[in-house]
Amino acid sequence: MPRRIFPISESNTGSAFNQLTSADVRRTAILPREFFNRDAVTVARELLGKLLIRREGRQLLAGRIVEDEAYLGRDDPAAHAYAGRTPRNFVLFGPPGHAYVYFIYGNHYCLNVSCLGQGEGVLFRAMQPVFGIEAMARARGLDLPPLPGIAQLRMIASGPGRMSQALRITRERDNNKDLASSASGLWLADDGFRPGQILATRRIGISKAVERPLRFAVAGNPYVSGKRIQ
DNA sequence: TTATGGATTAGCT
């Protein structure tokens, strides 16, 4: 049994709340391939509240997914896969549950997971740090105070580029990794936590198909990216 | 508190 976790939207007013122990992290259940073998909208919604875990040697890093976006492949002008398979996006056309990592704006990496179908995927946009917080802050070049508040903690992984930097995700290292297996060192897991209300909004930072409500977030969670976009 | 521009590179036209 995972230790009690407060609803993120209600009680996360201090740095200690919602952190996990290493035992908690090791006790989680890895999401199976079948989880990802569904349409991107379903996968995106179901991923909210799950844990994204990185292992580097003995070091474990983990965050709880609180925001993501669905991209619908050939049916979605905003999707990288819209124009078909290319050397960059081939992972999206492969088996479900694999990491599609791309480099954007000359600065940042973004992590996606492939889903069922031709080119469907989910972009991870924000997570709440729950384990290995110091190491993630260091990877981000942040200097945390002894008792960090939400304002500091949300700088770790509230945004797709920030998430990737916190987990040291790069295309060279992680593209095409199997996120349904801990052998890859990067995987998704369930610790029993269930988010409350889920919000659906327009996706961020795109210029095509802007009106579709394909961005999903845990309602009221302070680790969702942006200012007051909820 | 909100707005704006620079950084920096892969991929596409």
Added chain:
DNA sequence: GCTAATCCATAAA
């Protein structure tokens, strides 16, 4: 060349 599924520093209000 131009744009991009972003972030950050700085400026204005």
